[in-house]
Amino acid sequence: MDSRSQHLEIAFFDLETTVPSRAGQGFSILEFGAILVCPRKLIELRSYSTLVQPSDLSAISATSVRCNGITRDAVAKAPFFRDVAREVYDILNGRVWAGHNIVRFDCVRIREAFAEIDLPAPEPKAIIDSLALLTQKFGRRAGDMKMASLATYFGLGKQIHRSLDDVRMNLEVLKYCATVLFLESSLPEIFPLNSWVSPSSITRSRSAGKDFQGGRNFNASSSSPVPMFENHQIGSALNETLETRDLDQIECDTTKPDPFNMSELIHQMNVGTIKPDESTEGALPDSPKLSNTLVSEGCGSYSTFLEPEEISELSLSACFIPSSQWSQKIQILHNEALLQLHCTKMTVRFGISKKFYDLAGRPRLSFVVDASPGLCRVLDACDCQAQKLSADSGSSSEWRPVIRKSGFLNSSTIRLQIPTVANGDIASYSTEIYHKDAFGDAQRLVFNRINVSELDSLFVPGTSVDAFFSLDTYDYKQLAGVRLVAEKLIVQS
Secondary structure, three states: OOHHHHHHOEEEEEEEEOOOOOOOOOOOEEEEEEEEEEOOOOEEEEEEEEEOEOOOHHHOOHHHHHHHOOOHHHHOOOOEHHHHHHHHHHHHOOOEEEEOOHHHHHHHHHHHHHHHOOOOOOOOOEEEEHHHHHHHHOOOOOOOOOHHHHHHHOOOOOOOOOHHHHHHHHHHHHHHHHHHHHHHHHOOOOOOOOOOOOOOOOOOOOOOOOOOOOOOOOEEOOOOOOEOOOOHHHHHHHHHHHHOOOOOOOOOOOOOOOOOOHHHHHHHHOOOOOOOHHHHHOOOOOOOEEEEEEEOOOOHHHHHOEOHHHOOHHHEEEEEEEEEOOEEEEEEEEOOEEOEEEEEEEEEEEEEEEEEEOOOOOEEEEEEEEOOHHHHHHHHHHHHHHHHHHHHOOOOOEEEOOOEOOOHHHOOEEEEEEOEEEEOOEEEEOOEEEEEOOOOOEEEEEOOOOOHHHHHHHOOOOOEEEEEEEEEEEEEOOEEEEEEEEEEEEEEO
């Protein structure tokens, strides 16, 4: 295969991993599956799948087995990741990567796995994350846009959480979404958005191409490759559309986006090469600047933030609110108003963590502080309200308590999130961060863009922080809970 052919192939891949059962435990890869797809002819070129034995079999907990069905016995004789690293590298390196939620999860796990065996990780030419892509292009017609929800919407059956099967399901979902968008864009007056697709109106057999399950074979397709579109009329039109464009020569039509232009979608979803944390820290060597405006604490938009002592547990409640047109989330209220908290002189226990990444490949930053008894009382009550509502709604996700009570020196701690916001190609913190000097004057720190090393020097263990934060609930990958999002932080000298 010449370098140009490899250059244009898309590697759809998926990982199955262990599910951490205790604090500080990481993920271990249990299975890797990939399909190479030709974007010009929409055919499957090759496929590969292998089970992977983790270095510690005890990491495969009962929760992990419930998630993907991969037991300790199933991987006891499987190769270690080091044994298959070369095949994985050859499949991924230099190609366009594609998958569902891969930026946030699979790409990070791949990088961690190669780092553990001291080998360079593969680098993508570009990344297509179908979770973000379909949420943007297809809307939330299928609810939370998880793969299982999308498969149910299109009648593709139940997701079984095995790598190669999930990759094939991902491809099927993309085909259907693309077909619907193609038809809607062709006759928008007749088929307005969301007006005619029924979740039960389309069914399709997934029997074709279900080979290589659990195997270790990397094989070329037969002489009759499986087309990505089985409807020949639609497939021909789409193939013709894609064959007229080169992935290296992408031109976006800003007047009327073509929902079916794969090249354009790759351009839009390209987050570049995923780099180690150090690359983010070195992005901006300049120190943060102090604004000249002195600020008054607790004024303006932060006057609605309550201190724990002002809150009665009997006045707390939880309810569902729409988070988009097709999904909802839990909101925590105090006296029928959105609950937001203000706590002073919180001691930093552990500094900035940058272990996780968001959909755009940026680090999800957070730090840990000690929680006072009054704050624990309030957050425990919030947890109970939200967990009960989650369980009553039918969620089977494991609830993660917002307070960690068995941490360092048996003290209660909480984690505060520092979210980021993108403005074009530049990302910055959405949290307002201030520094208060010994005289009590607070000045806002101005960061031009994300610079994690500067935050490391601010939020050192033992530092005192005043925090204004909101409560944001989540239910993702069978884990649910309350996330504490810092709106404003005042770091004491």
